[in-house]
Each structure stands twice: as C-alpha cells, then as structure tokens.
Amino acid sequence: EMDSGALKKYSALHPKPAGLTLQYGTAGFRAKAEQLDHVMFRMGLLAVLRSKAVVSTIGIMVTASHNPEEDNGVKLVDPLGEMLHPSWEEYATQLANAEEQELEKIITEICQKAAVNQHKDASVFIGRDTRPSSEKLSQSVIDGISVLGGQYHDYGLVTTPQLHYMVCCRNTQGQYGKATLEGYYEKLSKAFMELIKQSPSSGESQRHLKIDCANGIGALKLSEMEPYFPKEVLIHLYNDGTKEKLNHLCGADFVKVHQKPPRGLDMKPNERCCSFDGDADRIVYYYKDATGHFHLIDGDKIATLISIFLKELLAKVGQTLKMAVVQTAYANGSSTRYLEETLKVPVHCVKTGVKHLHHKAQEFDVGVYFEANGHGTVLFSKAAETKIRQLAKEEKDDEKREAAKVLENMIDLINQTVGDAVSDMLVIEAILALKGLTVQQWDAVYTDLPNRLLKVEVADRRVIDTTDAERHALTPPGLQEKIDALVKKYKLSRAFVRPSGTEDVVRIYAEADTQENADTLAHEVSLAVY
Numbered sequence: 001e002m003d004s005g006a007l008k009k010y011s012a013l014h015p016k017p018a019g020l021t022l023q024y025g026t027a028g029f030r031a032k033a034e035q036l037d038h039v040m041f042r043m044g045l046l047a048v049l050r051s052k053a054v055v056s057t058i059g060i061m062v063t064a065s066h067n068p069e070e071d072n073g074v075k076l077v078d079p080l081g082e083m084l085h086p087s088w089e090e091y092a093t094q095l096a097n098a099e100e101q102e103l104e105k106i107i108t109e110i111c112q113k114a115a116v117n118q119h120k121d122a123s124v125f126i127g128r129d130t131r132p133s134s135e136k137l138s139q140s141v142i143d144g145i146s147v148l149g150g151q152y153h154d155y156g157l158v159t160t161p162q163l164h165y166m167v168c169c170r171n172t173q174g175q176y177g178k179a180t181l182e183g184y185y186e187k188l189s190k191a192f193m194e195l196i197k198q199s200p201s202s203g204e205s206q207r208h209l210k211i212d213c214a215n216g217i218g219a220l221k222l223s224e225m226e227p228y229f230p231k232e233v234l235i236h237l238y239n240d241g242t243k244e245k246l247n248h249l250c251g252a253d254f255v256k257v258h259q260k261p262p263r264g265l266d267m268k269p270n271e272r273c274c275s276f277d278g279d280a281d282r283i284v285y286y287y288k289d290a291t292g293h294f295h296l297i298d299g300d301k302i303a304t305l306i307s308i309f310l311k312e313l314l315a316k317v318g319q320t321l322k323m324a325v326v327q328t329a330y331a332n333g334s335s336t337r338y339l340e341e342t343l344k345v346p347v348h349c350v351k352t353g354v355k356h357l358h359h360k361a362q363e364f365d366v367g368v369y370f371e372a373n374g375h376g377t378v379l380f381s382k383a384a385e386t387k388i389r390q391l392a393k394e395e396k397d398d399e400k401r402e403a404a405k406v407l408e409n410m411i412d413l414i415n416q417t418v419g420d421a422v423s424d425m426l427v428i429e430a431i432l433a434l435k436g437l438t439v440q441q442w443d444a445v446y447t448d449l450p451n452r453l454l455k456v457e458v459a460d461r462r463v464i465d466t467t468d469a470e471r472h473a474l475t476p477p478g479l480q481e482k483i484d485a486l487v488k489k490y491k492l493s494r495a496f497v498r499p500s501g502t503e504d505v506v507r508i509y510a511e512a513d514t515q516e517n518a519d520t521l522a523h524e525v526s527l528a529v530y
C-alpha cells in the first residue's frame with residue numbers, strides 16, 4: 001500500500017528543478033549530475049512498480065557510461081538482465097517529469113495501465129559507477145525504493161554488466177550463476193582457464209595485454225579479479241582512476257571516435273592493447289605497427305573474430321544450429337561483406353541501441369551482436385545451450401566432444417545479459433590464444449573502409465525521421481535524394497544521417513574508398529542536413 005504522507009515528505013526532499021524535462025532514451029536518463037536527484041528518487045519508485053508488475057528482482061544502475069565525469073544517468077534492468085521493456089520507458093519519462101503534487105496520481109495511473117499488483121513484494125538490485133556524484137544519487141534511489149516499501153540490495157561499485165548479471169542470476173534461481181561478485185569472477189575465470197588450457201602455446205609464454213580503464217570502474221573490478229587469473233595471462237592496467245578524470249582523453253569511446261590511442265598508455269609497436277569505457281560495457285582493441293601507424297580493432301572486428309571461431313566449432317559439432325550476426329548501420333561495410341560473402345554467415349541490421357541488437361539476436365540459436373563502438377555479446381538459445389552441454393558430456397566422437405566442450409566454456413565465459421568489457425576481453429584473449437593469432441593477423445582478416453563520423457547541431461533534430469534500420473531518411477523531404485546523389489560521386493561509398501538518442505545533435509556517417517573521399521562525403525552530407 002502506498003503511504004501518501006511518506007511519499008509527499010520524501011519527494012519534497014528530492015525536488016524537481018522547475019521547468020526541467022528529461023526523457024528515458026536509449027541509455028536511460030542522462031544529464032548533468034546536479035539535475036538528476038529527483039530522477040533517481042523517482043526511478044527508485046518505478047523500479048518497485050516494475051518489480052511488482054513482473055514479480056521479479058529489477059536492477060537499477062547509476063552511471064553515465066562514457067559521458068564526462070560531471071554527467072550522470074540511470075537505467076533500469078529487467079528480470080533476465082535485459083534493458084527495461086520499451087513499454088515502460090514511457091512510464092519512466094512520465095514519472096521523471098511529473099510535478100511533485102501529481103506524483104501519487106501518476107503512480108496510480110501506471111499501476112492501472114501496467115496491471116501492477118500493489119500487494120506483491122518488490123526487490124531491487126542497485127549498482128553504481130565511480131563518478132563522484134554516484135554515491136549520493138544511489139542514496140536517492142534507495143529513498144525511492146524504501147518509500148514504496150521495496151526491498152533492496154546495494155552492490156555499490158560494480159560495472160554495468162555485473163549488475164545485469166546479478167539480476168539475471170537472482171531471477172533464474174542461481175541457474176545463471178551466483179548473484180555475487182565472487183560468483184561472477186569464479187564463473188568467468190573457470191571458463192577462461194578451461195579454454196586456454198587447450199591453447200597450443202599454453203604454458204610456453206606469458207600473454208601480455210595493456211588495458212586502458214578509462215579511469216573508471218573497470219580498473220577496480222579487474223584488480224579484484226586478478227587473483228582469479230591464471231599466471232599465463234598478464235594484464236597491465238592504465239588509466240585506473242587514481243590520477244586523472246573519468247573518460248578524459250581515454251576510454252573506448254574516445255579511441256573509437258578519434259581513431260587514436262588514449263592518453264596515459266604507452267604503446268610499443270605490435271603490443272596488444274584495449275580500452276574499456278567508463279562503466280565497462282564496451283571494449284575496443286588496437287595496436288601500433290612498426291611504422292608507428294595506429295590500427296583500431298573495433299566492435300565489427302570483434303564480432304568477426306568471435307563469429308569465425310564459433311562457426312568452426314559449430315561445424316565440428318555437426319549440429320544444424322542457426323548462427324547470425326546482428327549489426328547497426330555503423331558497421332563498417334567491409335565487415336558486413338566479409339561476414340556475408342567470405343564467412344557465409346547471415347547478417348542483420350537493426351537500429352542503434354543495445355535493446356534492438358539484443359532483441360534481434362534472440363531469434364537465433366547463436367546470435368552474435370556488436371555495435372561498431374564495441375558494445376556486444378553472444379546469445380545462445382536455450383535449445384542450443386542444452387544440446388551443446390549434452391554433447392560435451394556424452395558425445396562419443398572425441399573431436400565432436402572436445403568442440404562441444406569449447407563451446408560450453410564459451411557459453412559460460414560470455415555475459416549473455418549484455419555487452420561486458422571484462423567478459424568480452426576474456427573471450428577475445430581465449431580465441432586469440434586458441435587460434436594462435438597475433439593482433440596483426442586478427443586485424444588483417446579484412447580491411448576497414450575509410451569512414452568518418454560527424455555531428456551537427458540543428459534547430460530541431462526530430463525533423464529527421466529514418467527507416468530501414470536508420471539507413472534511409474524519410475524526412476525532411478528531399479534529404480535522402482540529396483544524400484543519394486552525393487554518395488554516387490564516390491566509390492564503395494555509403495552515408496546516412498540519424499538524430500542522436502543521447503545528445504541534441506544529428507549524426508552523420510560516411511564511408512568511401514579513401515579517407516579523403518569519406519571525409520568529403522561526410523562534410524557534404526552535413527551541409528545537406530542544414
């Protein structure tokens with residue numbers, strides 16, 4: 001039952017700044033930290049309602065990922081560790097923007113519309129990143145949960161994917177793993193060690209990896225995990241947050257957008273390096289060759305490496321399991337082409353945002369999804385997982401059984417709830433070790449088409465409406481025709497525009513046969529947008 005008096009009293013302690021409206025977007029709410037106290041309180045309320053509606057534990061993560069340290073954000077995690085169901089995003093927005101005196105009415109409306117049984121118990125898991133503002137904001141979340149009588153467990157500092165993992169573990173009664181950090185570290189490290197035991201170079205030499213932690217939570221969690229690592233793997237942490245600001249000139253987003261190394265990581269030629277983002281749900285790899293040239297290995301190349309590996313194994317176990325790769329319009333054209341034409345794996349393109357990729361990937365026995373920015377994972381259907389585990393145990397043919405065992409360990413190593421930099425890093429390191437590949441050989445699987453990302457500020461970005469997974473502009477009238485005409489001027493070219501879901505800008509993507517052409521095309525398209 002709702003205690004109106006308590007609700008009034010506590011919401012007054014978390015007042016909404018006058019005139020502020022925010023929207024639950026692709027990554028939940030994001031804004032300057034000082035604007036978010038009321039949103040946190042109210043998302044605590046919403047998590048209780050959601051928990052009652054689905055009779056499961058719900059997650060709340062306080063983070064603004066790769067955004068500047070002064071920003072913050074919050075998103076809800078659904079029972080199996082997925083993003084909040086789209087039908088509730090609207091409720092989140094309504095609740096966040098309600099005037100204080102309307103709050104109770106809005107809550108009652110949500111309960112009616114979403115058939116929330118107020119008498120059910122509610123349980124919420126909370127996590128936060130290392131931003132200075134996060135601790136206080138997560139206290140406001142707790143106020144919101146408590147005022148509606150919800151139970152909660154505060155995990156404190158965790159990566160975003162760790163919180164998703166905990167929520168999934170809890171709601172599957174431990175089938176997915178133990179809902180503790182030790183449980184997470186044990187599950188991942190055990191699967192990883194089983195995998196690299198079989199690598200040809202196992203025991204011979206140590207593998208080194210330099211990791212740029214974006215001055216965020218990744219550094220903390222990787223150091224906690226280090227005791228669980230086998231001695232063959234040596235990770236070296238940079239940008240661990242002790243000296244510099246979160247995400248400042250470093251991290252996966254910086255490296256991907258600027259196509260250059262992060263500050264604070266000294267790179268020797270041909271060393272394998274990677275960057276996490278601020279909440280450790282994205283990863284990109286890179287290296288510098290002998291001539292000093294920087295090579296980025298982005299989400300598309302990660303998806304390709306994983307797909308090559310899984311496809312070989314699936315062929316070995318001889319099951320007709322359907323595998324597909326899910327990408328967005330930002331995927332480099334060369335990656336799509338390699339996957340479809342050389343590897344012969346079906347590729348699907350969906351709208352930007354993890355929820356869209358995740359949803360599509362669920363359609364397959366093995367669904368590999370990655371955004372070019374480095375967010376991604378692999379989903380295995382229940383049927384595929386059962387079959388693989390059974391073969392790993394009972395198959396008489398040695399080669400088939402061994403292949404099934406590798407697949408089984410891959411299933412355990414990958415965080416299937418959401419993209420996870422720690423888990424993805426271990427998956428990649430295991431594959432490189434097992435296949436005996438260097439970072440250069442991995443990079444050489446295909447050559448990226450030169451590309452350019454631009455953003456432009458316009459009066460109202462909502463005038464741009466897109467279709468065909470954002471690859472085609474429907475409005476404003478005439479824009480797509482202009483883009484088509486510009487694209488025609490170049491070889492191997494492609495371009496599209498879309499309104500950002502996280503910033504008040506329009507994003508432009510162009511690729512072409514040369515960097516100069518990609519740059520010019522992007523610039524020309526940006527002029528057409530005005």
Ligand code: 16G
Binds near residue numbers: 026353371375499
């Ligand atoms: C959010 C999305 C990310 C997407 C990005 C695009 C989630 C959890 N995150 O960060 O997947 O790539 O937005 O941002 O869905 P944009 O709309 O500003 O280009």
Ligand code: ZN
Binds near residue numbers: 282
């Ligand atoms: Zn992130």
